Amino acid sequence: MNLFKFLDEQLVHSKYFEKKDIFSTARKMAFSVYSSYPRPLSHSISMFESGVQTELDVRKIIYKYISGQAGPLGVLPDCWESTEAPYAIPIRAEIEKLLSIQEELKNYNIRAPIYHFDYNLNNLNPRYEKALMLPCHSRVTDRNVNLFTEILARSLS
Numbered sequence: 001m002n003l004f005k006f007l008d009e010q011l012v013h014s015k016y017f018e019k020k021d022i023f024s025t026a027r028k029m030a031f032s033v034y035s036s037y038p039r040p041l042s043h044s045i046s047m048f049e050s051g052v053q054t055e056l057d058v059r060k061i062i063y064k065y066i067s068g069q070a071g072p073l074g075v076l077p078d079c080w081e082s083t084e085a086p087y088a089i090p091i092r093a094e095i096e097k098l099l100s101i102q103e104e105l106k107n108y109n110i111r112a113p114i115y116h117f118d119y120n121l122n123n124l125n126p127r128y129e130k131a132l133m134l135p136c137h138s139r140v141t142d143r144n145v146n147l148f149t150e151i152l153a154r155s156l157s
Contacts, residue, residue: 058138059086062145066134069149073156077119089148090117090131093156098132101155108147110135 063086067076075091091098098114105112117131134148 055138059136062136062140063089065145066148066152070152070156073152075152075156077117077121086136088133089136090115090119090133091152092117092119092129092131095130097155098130101132101151104151104155108144110144110147 066089070076070091075093077090077092091101093101095114102112102114112132112134114130114132116128117133118126119129119131120127135144
């Protein structure tokens with residue numbers, strides 16, 4: 001096997017590697033699988049996993065704060081407290097109010113699209129309603145979160 005790898009590597013660095021026949025393609029694929037594909041270090045994997053957990057924690061904190069502030073307005077889904085981490089925060093209201101909130105957020109360079117959102121969170125029994133999707137990730141600053149709650153309180157109450 002090592003002899004095959006050595007010969008194949010020599011072929012890769014030769015002038016015949018760029019041929020367009022089926023055998024050259026197969027050799028290129030085999031070489032990319034066993035030789036040039038980078039393997040992650042265990043330290044890299046642990047750094048990635050801790051980064052994912054940090055992102056999940058930040059999303060939970062943002063959602064919990066906004067739900068505490070906007071919860072009495074009745075604009076958030078009822079069953080989303082128990083989810084792992086929301087990817088966005090759906091705000092339910094009349095379409096005119098959603099459009100005005102969206103325009104106000106554009107003034108602050110915050111993109112918040114309006115989509116149909118399943119408020120039942122159930123593929124077997126969906127209940128789609130138009131919702132403004134507020135961003136919920138680690139790049140959302142505390143200032144943005146406060147801005148979200150101020151705009152929601154002002155526009156929806």
